[in-house]
Amino acid sequence: MHETLSAAEARRMALAAQGFVGPRKALKRRPFSAALERLHVLQIDSVNVFARSHYLPLFSRTGSYDTQALDEHLWSSGEFTEYWAHEAAFIPVADRPLFAWRMADFERRYADRITHCVPR
Template structure:
């Protein structure tokens, strides 16, 4: 049995990087529903929010690039009505699974606002 290599070819590295970001999966057949959106957001861990846009907000583009066309209202429903995901400051303003919220409590504590400003 050959020993594992400590280096990768460019094509191997590219395949691993794209796979880790969900680009190695075929797009769903028959349309994109809530289960596919949910699974993709969880696979990514978070989706960065950016309302400064040319075409559509970044959070919609991220999912479109992996799933193809979908109704953005389904994404909004998962986040803002069902509240399975939440907006939070991770490394940037992001949408992440609501169960990850306690993991970022230390960031919230460092940015608590008092009536007179930040602590």
């Protein structure tokens, strides 16, 4: 059976999958959890024309929030780590093993440079 979607139905499904439906209200306890669990990767961009890039996806999903609280959560909770996932990004610590193949590949390709840079 071949089913089709209208453009509007496809758009609604895509928006729902990205967390753009439902109330835009941050919870008092763990206000970033739902959005961060859905996103899994939060790109870091040090260039800020309007706001730092990792603030915008959460704002678009939860509404106004304390950016300092988000930074504290990302850097101090122990739940996230910074990694070059595709771009510099915060990823859940639990997801770090998913990148082991990339780390091993990097080490294989650049082992000679790494060993020459490490102080003895």
